[in-house]
Amino acid sequence: MKHLIDIKNLTVEEINELIEVANDIIQNKEKYSHKCDGKKLATLFFEPSTRTRLSFEAAMMELGGNVIGFSSADTSSASKGETVSDTIRVIGCYADIIAMRHPKEGAPLVASLKSTVPVINAGDGGHNHPTQTLTDLLTIQREKGRLENLTIGLCGDLKFGRTVHSLITAMSRYKNIEFILISPNELKIPEYIKRDILEKNNIKWTETNDIEEYMDKLDILYMTRVQKERFFNEEDYIRLKDYYILNKEKLEKAKKDLCIMHPLPRVNEISVDVDDDPRAAYFRQVENGKYIRMALILKLLGIK
Amino acid sequence: MNIDSIKNGIVIDHIQAKKGMEIYELLNLNELDCSVAIITNAKSKKMGRKDIIKIDKDFEVNIDMIGFIDPNITINIVKDDKIVDKFHAKLPEKIVNIAKCQNPRCITSEERELDQVFILTDKEKQTYRCKYCEMSLK
Numbered sequence: 001m002k003h004l005i006d007i008k009n010l011t012v013e014e015i016n017e018l019i020e021v022a023n024d025i026i027q028n029k030e031k032y033s034h035k036c037d038g039k040k041l042a043t044l045f046f047e048p049s050t051r052t053r054l055s056f057e058a059a060m061m062e063l064g065g066n067v068i069g070f071s072s073a074d075t076s077s078a079s080k081g082e083t084v085s086d087t088i089r090v091i092g093c094y095a096d097i098i099a100m101r102h103p104k105e106g107a108p109l110v111a112s113l114k115s116t117v118p119v120i121n122a123g124d125g126g127h128n129h130p131t132q133t134l135t136d137l138l139t140i141q142r143e144k145g146r147l148e149n150l151t152i153g154l155c156g157d158l159k160f161g162r163t164v165h166s167l168i169t170a171m172s173r174y175k176n177i178e179f180i181l182i183s184p185n186e187l188k189i190p191e192y193i194k195r196d197i198l199e200k201n202n203i204k205w206t207e208t209n210d211i212e213e214y215m216d217k218l219d220i221l222y223m224t225r226v227q228k229e230r231f232f233n234e235e236d237y238i239r240l241k242d243y244y245i246l247n248k249e250k251l252e253k254a255k256k257d258l259c260i261m262h263p264l265p266r267v268n269e270i271s272v273d274v275d276d277d278p279r280a281a282y283f284r285q286v287e288n289g290k291y292i293r294m295a296l297i298l299k300l301l302g303i304k
Numbered sequence: 305m306n307i308d309s310i311k312n313g314i315v316i317d318h319i320q321a322k323k324g325m326e327i328y329e330l331l332n333l334n335e336l337d338c339s340v341a342i343i344t345n346a347k348s349k350k351m352g353r354k355d356i357i358k359i360d361k362d363f364e365v366n367i368d369m370i371g372f373i374d375p376n377i378t379i380n381i382v383k384d385d386k387i388v389d390k391f392h393a394k395l396p397e398k399i400v401n402i403a404k405c406q407n408p409r410c411i412t413s414e415e416r417e418l419d420q421v422f423i424l425t426d427k428e429k430q431t432y433r434c435k436y437c438e439m440s441l442k
Contacts, residue, residue, distance in 0.1 A: 083415050104411040106436025110418060125409045127437055192440065196426070 002300055003112040003119045007130040007170050014299075015137060015170070021295035022138050022288070029062070032294065035303050036065030042095035043069035044087070045122070046078055046102040051264065051286065052122050052131070056099045059293035068095060073103075085114045092116040097301055118300035126162050131296065132263055133166040135289035136222070140171075142288065143259040143281050144219060148175040151217050155182040155244055156224035156269055158189040163263045164224055165193055172201040179205040180214045184243045186236065187226070211244050216253045221246070223262045223269050247271035254279070261285055313338070314365055315380040315387075316357040321345055323374065324355030330369055330402075336361060368396035372403075372432075397424050399432065403441055410437035 004010065010018075025032050041060040043053050048071060057067045073079055078087065084102065088111040091098055098115065100108050101122040108121035108128075123129040141147050152171060154164050158181055168189075171177050179198070181189050188207065198205050208214065215221075226241045228234075245268055246260070262270055262282040274280050298304075319327060324342045333340050338361035348354040359365075362383070370377050371393035381389040399422045405412045412418055412434065422432035422441050432441040 083417075084411065085415065085418075102411070103409070104414055105407065105409050105438075106411040106434070107415075109436055110411050110415055124411075125437075127409075 003108075003115070003121075004130050004296060004300065005109050005112055005119070005121045006128050007133045007166050009130070012173050015134070018134060018292060018295045018299060019138050019141050021298065022291040023142070025291050025294050032063055032298075034064040035298060036060060036063035036301065039063075039065040039096045039301060040094065041065055041067050041069075041297065042091045042098045043067060043071070043122070044091060044098060044100040044102075045069065045071045046073040046100075046107070048072050049101050049123065051289075052101065052129075053099075055286075055289045056120075056122060056131075056293055059290050059297060062290070063294055063297060065096075065297075069099075084110050087111075088115045088119070097297060120296065120300065123162075126160050128166060129162050130166065131289070131293055132163050133170050134292045134296065135285060136163070136167050136261065136263070137170060138288045138292045139261060139281055139285040140220060140259065143284070144257075147171070148177070150174075150176075150219045151178045151180065151214075152220040152222060153180040153182055153211075153214060153218040154189075154222045154224070155211055155246075157187045157226045157240075158183040158224075159187040160227060161224045164189070164222070167222065168193060169197055172197050172203050177203060179203065180218065181205055181207045182209065182211050182214075182244070183207075184209055184240055186240060187243075211246065212250055212253065215250065216255065218254065218258055220259050220261060221254070223260065223266070225262075225265065225267055225269055242268050244269055245271055246274060248273050248277070251277065251279070309385065310339075310358055310360045310382050311385055312360075312362050313382050314359045314362070315382060316359075316365070316370065317354070317378040317380060318348070318351060319355035319357065319377055320374055321351070321353035321355055324357055327355075327370065327373060327377075328357060330373065331366060333357070333359065336363070367393055368399055369402050371396050372399050375430075395424055395427060395430060398422070398435075403432075405434040405437060405439060406442065407434065407437050407439040410434060410439065412436055 043056050045053050060067050084107050092115050097118045099120045099122045102124050105125040105127035108124050112119040158164050228237050258279045260280045324344050341358040343356040345353045375395045377393045380387045401420050404420050421435040423435055425431050425433045
């Protein structure tokens with residue numbers, strides 16, 4: 001049985017196939033509206049996340065399926081001390097597929113090892129969030145028409161930002177990709193990402209702490225939030241949270257067809273005056289998230 | 305200094321000097337009911353100084369554990385006073401319940417009865433990563 005725990009679980013061909021199905025869903029919504037009749041998705045959210053949970057639930061509903069689940073550990077048996085392994089075996093008796101978010105890194109992998117139905121990792125701590133990466137890939141493909149020959153600026157928290165790490169991992173498998181890594185010194189990309197992914201795949205990359213320095217070169221600008229929950233020290237968070245604020249002025253030198261992305265939620269890192277710019281793709285990115293999750297549910301359930 | 309040779313058992317040789325006791329403890333050799341000799345700082349042509357452990361009993365040694373600690377260690381199997389097998393420990397592809405993940409955010413810190421599994425991800429740098437959270441083992 002197939003699960004999706006890490007974006008590396010998918011081959012480039014499988015990712016391309018998911019993108020193709022998602023694009024077909026966007027063009028032919030009616031065709032897919034009963035594909036999951038009688039099927040149930042369980043959303044097991046051991047930590048709160050409004051958008052990812054609702055995206056999964058909307059995806060299943062648009063496929064004609066039903067949704068069960070919980071949205072915090074307090075309302076699950078985890079609060080009584082039940083293990084992930086036991087919870088997953090129980091839920092497998094009720095649902096056909098599971099989307100799981102857990103604050104502990106590796107929890108969805110533990111779940112997949114015990115589950116009798118497909119498990120989708122909907123985020124495990126600061127570790128993986130593969131459906132966000134699929135969302136990003138679909139967005140890049142739809143906005144730019146390609147996943148190759150791109151210069152991608154990643155800006156903000158590159159140290160703890162799991163979406164950034166996963167996106168680098170995924171994009172490094174496509175041809176002629178260059179990364180501009182924009183972050184304060186304290187939030188630079190970890191050495192193991194440089195060594196194990198960028199250097200290993202001969203990917204060109206440049207580090208800077210100036211958001212404007214390479215603005216004119218970028219095809220994609222991927223902004224990220226400095227996440228309070230990843231810091232043990234509040235002082236560091238306060239010092240770094242507003243390090244970058246993207247606004248109209250900073251975009252003056254940018255390409256006319258730049259694509260601005262953000263996994264959301266944003267705090268201050270993108271000024272609202274950018275929202276009306278046609279290059280701002282972050283709300284379209286949210287919608288793409290639902291379609292790629294629909295494609296993923298179909299794939300894991302083996303429904304054509 | 306004389307240490308009796310063993311008739312049937314295992315000689316763990318070419319241990320880095322002063323690491324012998326660590327291996328003795330990790331292999332729980334204190335639980336054996338036979339003679340166990342630890343020779344530390346023995347002269348070695350190859351290593352200058354080395355430690356050796358002699359175990360006077362034929363038992364299943366945890367080669368993964370030894371390889372993880374030091375892949376250059378040699379293991380000699382002795383039967384009827386003769387070395388019948390000799391091999392190098394090597395870096396195991398996977399180690400189970402030998403080390404504990406130090407990441408407080410890892411599921412292994414919470415889930416009961418979950419094996420602590422580390423996978424060898426870089427042979428050259430001898431890097432092991434937790435199977436679950438992928439944090440490297442220090």
